[in-house]
Amino acid sequence: MNLKKLLENFPFAVEIKGKSDVGILGLSDHSKNVGPxxxxxxxxxxxxxxxxxxxEAYLAGARVIVSDMYNPFxxxxxxxVIVPDITLAACRFSDVFFELPADKLYTIGITGTAGKTTTTCLIRHLYGSDRPLAMSTTIERRIGELSFPSSLTTPNQIELQKFFFDAAARQMYGAVLEVTSHSLMQNRLGSVRFDQALFLNLSPEHLxxxxxMDAYFAAKQRLLDALKPGAAIIYNADCPYMRTMKREGAFxxxxxxxxxxxxxxxxxxxEGVEFILSYSGNRYEGKAPLIGAFNFSNVMAALSSALISGYALETLLSRLMSFEAPRGRLERVxxxxxxxxxxxxxxxEALREVLLSLGKLRKRRLIVLFGCGGDRDRQKRPVMGKVAEELADVVIVTSDNPRSESPKAIIDEILMGMSGHNAIVIEDRRAAILKGVxxxxxxxxxxxxxxGHARQQQVHGNMIPLDDVEVASQGSVHA
Known part of the structure; x- marks a missing residue:
């Protein structure tokens, strides 16, 4: 690909300092990923x-720099290439360089506060090997048997187009991905358009x-602007917000x-949930190896996607039985x-749903261990403390990913929502997990x-190895 080709019919004026007849081998917005x-x-x-x-990018081999300012040194x-909007420029470059690969795939976008990862994995599983789907989740990006850890739930424009390009090159039928409210506000989707949009649920988050909440919902609704003509809209009628998606042709x-x-x-x-379904005037019985009634909503969302794509419900219910939950989603140790x-x-709300489901299964005590992330929505901290105290017999409050905040300060805000009668406070998460076990x-x-699936903890700018599953397993061996 040539820079001159990338700049043809550009949507806005650019200023070029240097030659435009330059061969292009790749795109990146991270200097560590730049090559010749x-x-x-x-x-x-x-x-x-x-x-x-x-x-640093130049020393790594970059021969074109796109910026909003000229660097004379x-x-x-x-x-x-000097542009007024880096994001729009990255979108345009990615479209031309990767040749709009999403247009060659059947694309499914999933948005909602909770359940996106499980639903994405369910859809990939239900479509099966006859219609193989690449997928992008909070945990990983997977194309066939290839898997790469995700740094963002929804990748940026460059990474997303490369993901679709690789999926098309490996002859995937389509791709299913989580679409976050942040990504919609930040235009990470660029020109990508979907054949299906799933709207799962909405509860307070990212405030x-x-x-x-109205602004949060408005951000989610932006997914409607990223649909192909005739695209399917699937919505959860049990959620008051998502119920407003009702329109002609929606499922x-x-x-x-x-x-x-x-x-x-x-x-x-x-072992999971047993359920009854009603579809097209017929009654069906099924089982899903997923714990909790809240997961049944994710199951119905995934089934809806596959039904719209022409699968028989009997086939889907059979496939559902062999599904394995993604890592860190009620993963058993x-x-x-x-x-x-x-x-x-x-x-x-997610903590409430999980505790309610596990409360039905307990034979004795329900112990919950949790914390809250730093540099994120502080309003939810005392609310989570209140939820934990109301629904668990024993509460252990600890650190999550404190990031730049004081772990103690975060814990203190959680405790503000609790009476403190059954709270055990252990700041060090590893020690807290071992105590709980x-x-x-x-x-x-x-x-x-x-x-959940995280393998590192963010503390004051440092990434410290910490895998909750691994620590709990070690504690169980020595308990």
Whole structure:
């Protein structure tokens, strides 16, 4: 690809300092990922300025720098493209360089406060090998048997287009991905358009960014602007916000018999849920190896997607039986005394749903261990403390990912929502997990909530190895 080609029919005026007849081998907005012949996009973020890494990108091989300012000190070997909007420029470059790969795939976008990862994995599983789907989640990006850790739930424009490009090159039928409210506000999707949009649920989250629930919902609704002509809209009719997605041609799922796909859980156990479905005037019985009624909503969302794509419900219910939950989503840790679960629940409503489900399964005590992330929505901290105290028999309050904040200060804000009568405070998360495991007695359930699949903890700018599943496993061996 040539720079001149990338700049053809550009949507806004640019200033070029240097030659435009330059061969392009790749795109990146991270200096560590730059290689010879790359274009480097010097983005400005909340806590960084890409212009400070231009020299590093040049030394790594970048021959074109896209920025909103001219750098007179940069080597004349580098062509500088000065633009008013780095994000839009990255979108345009990615579209042309990767040749709009999403248009060659059947694309499914999933948004909602909770359940996006599980639903994404469910859809990939249900479509099966006959229609293989690449997927992008909070945990990983997967194309066939290839898997890469995710740094962002929804990748930026460059990474997203490369993801679609690689999926098309490996002859995937399509791609399913989580779409966050942040990504919609920050235009990370660029020109990507979807064949299906799923709207799962909405509860308070990211209000430090969106400020109000109405603004949060408005951000989610932006997914409607990223649909292909004739795209399917699937919504959860049990959620008051998502119910407003009702329109001609939209597909609804929920507990109301009037939904296109309706259902209810008839039995919950540690092995999963048993349920009844109603679809096209017929009644179906099924089982899912997922714990909790809240997961049944994710199951119905995934089934809705596959039904719209033409699958028979009998086939889907059979495939559902072999599904394995993603890492860190009510993941069970072997223990001889009771049952240990590690889960990603880090929002009040998610914690409430998990505790309610596990409360139905306990034979003795329900112990919950959790914290709250630093540099994030502070309003939810006392709310989560209140939820934990109301629904668990024993509460261990500890650190989550404190980031730049004081772990103690975060814990103090959690405790503001609690009476403190049954709270054990242990700031060090590893020590807290070991304490929780060691205090278990026959029949207890221990929920380790908040970080799920994470393998590192962010403390004062440092990434410290910490895997909740691994620590709980070690504690169980020595308990």
């Amino acid at each position: 012949g790359f274009v480097f996009f010097a983005r400005r973020g909340k806590n960084y300025d890409g212009n400070e890494y231009v020299e 940069l080597s004349k070997e580098v062509t500088q 430090d960014f969106h400020h109000t 609804s799922f929920g507990s109301d018999p009037g939904c296109d796909l309706s259902g209810k859980v008839v039995q919950e156990s540690e 072997p223990n001889t005394k009771g049952t240990i679960f590690v889960d990603y629940a880090h929002k009040p 060691h205090m278990m007695e026959e029949g207890d359930i221990l929920l380790i909530a908040g970080r």
